Amino acid sequence: MDRRDAFRHNVLTAGHRACSGCGEAMAARMVGDLIGPDAIYINATGCLQVFTTHNQQTAWQVPWIHSVFANAAAVAAGVEAALRGRGKATPVVVQAGDGGTFDIGLQCLSGMIERGHDVLFVCYDNEAYMNTGVQRSSSTPHGVRTTTSPPGRLSQGKHELKKDVISIIAAHHLPYAATATIAYFPDLKAKVEKALGIEGPRFLHVLSPCPLGWAHDSALSVTVSRLAVETGLFPLLELEHGELTGVMRLAEQKPVRDYLRLQGRFRHLFDSKEGLEEIRHLQALADTRIRRYGLLDAETTWDTHSAMHGARHGRGGYARAAGPAAGEGNDGS
Amino acid sequence: MRRLLEGSQAVAEAVRLCRPRVVAAYPITPQTHIIERLAQHVADGELEAEFISAESEFGAASLVQGAVAAGARSFTATASQGLLLMTEVLYNIAGMRLPLVMVCANRALSAPINIFCDHQDSMALRDAGWIQIYVESNQEAVDSVIQAYRLAEACELPVMICMDGFLLTHTYEPVVLPAQSAVDEYLPAFHFARALDPARPMTLGGGSEADNYQEYRVAQQRAMENAETVIEAFDAEFGEQFGRHYGGMLQGYRLEGAETVLLVLGSLMGTVRDVVDGLRERGQAVGALRLRCFRPFPAQGLVRLLAEARRIVVLEKAFSPGAGGMLAAEVRAALQQAGSMTPVEGVIGGLGGRDLTPDVIEALLRDGTPADTGTLRFAPAHREQGAPSHG
Numbered sequence: 001m002d003r004r005d006a007f008r009h010n011v012l013t014a015g016h017r018a019c020s021g022c023g024e025a026m027a028a029r030m031v032g033d034l035i036g037p038d039a040i041y042i043n044a045t046g047c048l049q050v051f052t053t054h055n056q057q058t059a060w061q062v063p064w065i066h067s068v069f070a071n072a073a074a075v076a077a078g079v080e081a082a083l084r085g086r087g088k089a090t091p092v093v094v095q096a097g098d099g100g101t102f103d104i105g106l107q108c109l110s111g112m113i114e115r116g117h118d119v120l121f122v123c124y125d126n127e128a129y130m131n132t133g134v135q136r137s138s139s140t141p142h143g144v145r146t147t148t149s150p151p152g153r154l155s156q157g158k159h160e161l162k163k164d165v166i167s168i169i170a171a172h173h174l175p176y177a178a179t180a181t182i183a184y185f186p187d188l189k190a191k192v193e194k195a196l197g198i199e200g201p202r203f204l205h206v207l208s209p210c211p212l213g214w215a216h217d218s219a220l221s222v223t224v225s226r227l228a229v230e231t232g233l234f235p236l237l238e239l240e241h242g243e244l245t246g247v248m249r250l251a252e253q254k255p256v257r258d259y260l261r262l263q264g265r266f267r268h269l270f271d272s273k274e275g276l277e278e279i280r281h282l283q284a285l286a287d288t289r290i291r292r293y294g295l296l297d298a299e300t301t302w303d304t305h306s307a308m309h310g311a312r313h314g315r316g317g318y319a320r321a322a323g324p325a326a327g328e329g330n331d332g333s
Numbered sequence: 334m335r336r337l338l339e340g341s342q343a344v345a346e347a348v349r350l351c352r353p354r355v356v357a358a359y360p361i362t363p364q365t366h367i368i369e370r371l372a373q374h375v376a377d378g379e380l381e382a383e384f385i386s387a388e389s390e391f392g393a394a395s396l397v398q399g400a401v402a403a404g405a406r407s408f409t410a411t412a413s414q415g416l417l418l419m420t421e422v423l424y425n426i427a428g429m430r431l432p433l434v435m436v437c438a439n440r441a442l443s444a445p446i447n448i449f450c451d452h453q454d455s456m457a458l459r460d461a462g463w464i465q466i467y468v469e470s471n472q473e474a475v476d477s478v479i480q481a482y483r484l485a486e487a488c489e490l491p492v493m494i495c496m497d498g499f500l501l502t503h504t505y506e507p508v509v510l511p512a513q514s515a516v517d518e519y520l521p522a523f524h525f526a527r528a529l530d531p532a533r534p535m536t537l538g539g540g541s542e543a544d545n546y547q548e549y550r551v552a553q554q555r556a557m558e559n560a561e562t563v564i565e566a567f568d569a570e571f572g573e574q575f576g577r578h579y580g581g582m583l584q585g586y587r588l589e590g591a592e593t594v595l596l597v598l599g600s601l602m603g604t605v606r607d608v609v610d611g612l613r614e615r616g617q618a619v620g621a622l623r624l625r626c627f628r629p630f631p632a633q634g635l636v637r638l639l640a641e642a643r644r645i646v647v648l649e650k651a652f653s654p655g656a657g658g659m660l661a662a663e664v665r666a667a668l669q670q671a672g673s674m675t676p677v678e679g680v681i682g683g684l685g686g687r688d689l690t691p692d693v694i695e696a697l698l699r700d701g702t703p704a705d706t707g708t709l710r711f712a713p714a715h716r717e718q719g720a721p722s723h724g
Contacts, residue, residue, distance in 0.1 A: 038531045040403065053539030063529040065402050066538035067425050071395035074387065078399025078407070079529060081355045081383040090531060108395065111388025 009033045009061075011041075016059035017051040021218025023208035023225060024048055024124040026182045028095060031122055031206070034192040037062050039091040040083075042076040044100030045069035047131040047210075048124065070104040072096050073112035076119045091196060094121040098139035099129050101205075102165050113172040113201040120195050120202045126210040127162070134213040138163040141233070141285075143278035144265045146213070151268040156278045161285070166205055166237065173242040175200040180236060181207040183226035184307045187236060187248060194238075207234045215264025227259040230304055232286035235293045249298040251305035253290065256283040335509050340471040340501040341366030343508045344410075344436055344494075347478040349380045350516040351434075354405035357385040357396035361415040362448045363498035364438040368410055390415035394422035401431045402537055404528030406482065409433075412498055413440035416454045420461070423491070427462025427553065429538055432485035432525070433492070434478065439599065439650075440498040441685040449686020450498040451650035452598060456627075456659055462553050464492040464560055465628040467598040471496075471506045473579055479511070480567050483520050487567075488560045495627075497600040499686070511575055519574055557629040564626060582626035583634045587613060591620025593698055594642040596664060598624055598649065601689055608694045619698050624660070632667035639668065645675055646697050648712065650683045657681075657709050682712035689713070 011032030018025035028048055032041075043049045043066040052059040053066065067075045072094045080092045096105055101123035112119055128146050129135040136149040141162040145151050149158035169177050176198045180188040188206065195202040209225050211218040228234035231254045238246035260266040260279060269275035290296055338346065345367050348356070356375070358368040374380035383400075387393035390411050397407040411419060416437055426433055437455045441447040455465060464484065468474045474496045481492040496502060511519075527535055541549060565581035572578025586602070587609050588594065597605055602623040612619045622638055624631060639645060645668075647661035656662070661679030668675060680697060683689040693713045 037534070040529045040531065042399065050540060053536055055540050055542045056545055058536035058539055060536050061534055063531055063534045064536045065399070065529055067395060067398055067429075068421050071391060071398075071422060074392040074395030075399035075402070077385065077392075078355060078357065078396035078401075079403040080399075081357075081385055081396065082400040082403035082405035082407075084383055085354075085381075107388055108392050111392050114388070115385065 009036050011035070011037055011060070011062050012052065013059050013061055017054050018047070019212055019218065021211040021221045022047075022051075023182055023210060023221045024097070024126055025051070026221065027124050027206045027208045030182065030185060030188055031095070031192055031204075032062070034189055035091055035093055035120075035196065039093055040079055041065070042072050042079060042092070042094045044072035044094070044096035044105055045131075046097035046100055047126075048095055048097065050131055069100060071108050072100055072105060073119070073121060074108040076121070077112045077115065077117040080117045080119050089118075092119045094119060096121070096123055097131070098123060098125040098127060098137050101125070102139045102163050103137055106168075110172065113169065113174050113203070116200055118199055118201070120204065122204045122206060123165075124206050124208040126208045126213060128210070128213050130210045130213045139165070141282065143269055143275075143282060145268055146265070156269060156272075156274050166239070169203045170239045170242045172201070175202060175241060177203040177205070177239045178237060179205045179207070179234065181225040181229060181234065182209075183222050183229065184236065184248070187307055191238065213265065215267070216262045220262055224259070224262055226304075227254060227262070230254040231256045231259045232290040232295055233259060233282070235289050235295055237293060244293065247293045247295055247298045247300070248307060249300050249303035250290065250295045251303040253296060256286050334512070335507055337505055338471065338508045339366060339503060339505050340474060340496065341438075341503065342370050343471045343475050343506075343510070344478060344496065345370035345374065346510050347475040348408050349374050350511065350513055351408075351479060351482045351520060352380075352406065353382050353408040355383045355385065355397060355400035355407040356409070357387050357393045357400070357407070358409050358411065359387045359390045359393045359415060361390070361412050363440060363502045364410045364412045364415070364436070366502065367436060367438070371408070390418040391422060394419040394426070397433055397435075398422060398426050398429075398431060401426075401433050401525065402429070402529050404523070404525045404530070406523040407433060408435065410436040410438065412438040413442055413448075413454045416458060417442065420458065423458060423461045423463060425538070426491050428549065430489040430553070430556070431491060432489050432523075434481045434485055434494065435491070436474075436478070436494045436496060438498040438502045439495050447685040448498070450500050451684045451686070452495070453651040453684075455493060455495045456651040458493070459628055459659065462491070463628060464488075464490055464557070464564070464626070465495055466492065466626055467495045467624065468501070469584075469600055469602045469623060471501055471504065471508050472577065474501060475508055475510065476571060476575065476577055476579070479516055479520060480571055482523075483567055484560065484563060486523055488556055488563055490556050490560055495599065500600045509577075515574065519571065561629050561631070579625055582624070582629070582631035583638060584623045584625055585638050586621040586623070588620040588622065588638055590618050591642060592618040593620070593644040593646065594639060595619070595621045595694070595698055596624065596645065596647045596660070597621065598627065598660065601648070601650070601683065604689065604691055605694055608691050608698065611691070612695065612698055617699070627660070630663055630667070632670070635664060635667050636671040636673065639673070639675065642675055645677045646680060647677060648680045648682055648689070648694070648697060650681075652681045652709070678710070680710045680712050687713070
């Protein structure tokens with residue numbers, strides 16, 4: 001399937017109020033159209049809820065409910081329980097930001113997974129509380145400038161590490177958990193489709209750049225999210241029943257600086273000795289993740305290079321042992 | 334069928350008879366026996382429902398919100414801290430006009446932690462947009478749960494059945510359980526017009542701003558006003574079908590010629606009836622009035638039933654520190670609005686399970702003490718000296 005054919009359902013339709021270049025809007029549009037209209041969507045409070053259902057208007061062409069910030073997973077579990085025994089398997093999908101996943105929503109999310117509800121939870125992670133004006137969350141990487149982790153005479157931005165939420169989720173030993181990002185649509189597609197084919201709790205963690213909060217050019221959202229993967233800062237993973245079953249190999253490792261330089265939220269780090277030390281920490285973190293997940297030596301034909309070129313053929317997923325070699329997709333339509 | 338049942342068991346039987354499809358809860362004393370019994374019914378195949386052990390009361394309220402929004406009749410129950418933990422979701426359920434029924438096993442609030450009965454928990458939720466029915470007996474709890482589902486679904490308003498923790502939930506009383514066929518006749522199957530359904534996509538819980546938010550809130554008020562007649566009608570209809578009814582929103586006792594009237598909520602009314610009988614035998618013109626419904630507030634009925642009273646005493650198991658009893662304040666407001674000059678004495682008592690004995694109640698009715706607007710009165714007499722320190 002061509003990328004351009006994907007948006008046939010318009011689950012999230014035009015006219016919403018997202019900022020230009022919003023990674024979350026792109027991600028939700030991709031995910032929504034991959035899942036389709038025969039599903040029930042539960043949204044946590046956050047940007048996606050605000051910009052799609054502004055003041056008695058709605059951009060959703062699907063049954064959609066928003067209750068409060070923290071409870072999306074529990075509301076979804078209730079919806080799923082209500083549907084049980086009705087003889088048709090309507091997918092139940094949660095959409096939440098990093099606040100609604102890592103922080104305020106974590107308890108309900110953990111409960112939903114532990115009880116084994118047949119719910120797909122999608123986290124659009126933009127690494128801070130963007131809806132309220134860019135405050136730090138537990139997903140914000142260290143060194144980042146937000147309004148509540150401001151750099152100053154005594155500070156280089158956020159002091160703490162980004163929470164390793166995928167490991168927390170995987171520790172529930174749920175059937176399927178994966179990370180993805182808007183830069184690799186065939187990869188995202190493969191993961192959504194795989195998730196839809198599995199019964200039980202599933203978790204999809206989608207890195208979604210925010211031009212406003214990350215302070216990058218709104219034309220660069222896809223580039224920035226690709227660099228997050230290529231530097232090793234955001235590994236693309238699949239975990240089944242708690243075990244790592246797939247990674248996207250890095251065709252080449254890009255230096256973390258390439259990623260940081262495009263974003264104003266890291267700019268202060270380049271101005272001081274202490275800031276440069278934080279950059280070294282971020283590089284070390286990327287190196288650690290590359291080692292931990294074997295991102296440079298994983299046994300897969302699916303790497304950051306072939307994933308880009310393979311897009312035209314709609315090839316996705318890690319499971320295939322053999323596929324067209326890198327570069328073969330170049331002459332595709 | 335008449336059976337000797339614990340209050341919690343009786344309520345669980347009533348819930349079973351209403352055929353909920355989803356039950357979600359988190360255990361908290363004194364609510365636990367209700368949900369344990371329901372879990373057993375599901376395990377035994379006597380109730381075809383999903384029983385979900387939530388990770389918190391906040392989760393439990395959210396689960397049943399989702400279930401009702403998806404069109405399934407649902408139930409939850411809680412008490413005290415659990416009710417407060419649900420607060421955000423309970424407001425949301427009411428704002429979304431979802432027809433849900435829950436039981437609050439009334440219990441005091443922390444700190445200090447106390448598991449026994451007063452009404453501070455549900456009174457703290459009085460502004461949440463839920464119909465609140467305070468029951469006097471286990472039989473009334475059973476009958477009110479059945480009425481509540483019909484009421485909630487007809488008015489698209491959530492209903493909270495408030496039953497006194499331990500005093501009712503853990504007390505064995507003979508209870509008549511209606512036959513399933515009779516309940517099915519009284520309570521039609523649940524069809525929620527706004528249910529989440531891919532065949533008819535709808536957005537629930539979207540944004541609203543200054544140009545329309547107030548209209549939603551006013552609609553909530555209108556629904557509550559409308560509910561007053563529905564509560565009366567459904568209670569009367571229940572009476573016709575089952576032979577028991579509870580006065581709709583208000584239940585008076587020996588109000589004919591009563592010069593002094595005592596107002597209470599909940600199970601305390603049983604003791605009050607005995608005290609009133611005793612005083613009447615001694616020739617004293619006393620009566621009692623129980624607010625079965627606190628939301629919607631039965632202002633018109635109160636004015637009508639208290640028209641002849643010369644002295645009104647409100648004895649309530651909750652208060653707002655720094656102000657006074659909420660029930661007394663609302664009774665005063667209703668009477669004043671209607672032009673009545675009858676003084677209303679507010680007394681706070683029975684907090685954290687402290688016994689309100691016939692002697693205490695009799696003293697309140699007997700005392701000719703004029704309305705004291707200065708200090709708040711507590712009953713029974715409490716200890717000012719030697720009061721515990723709040724370490």
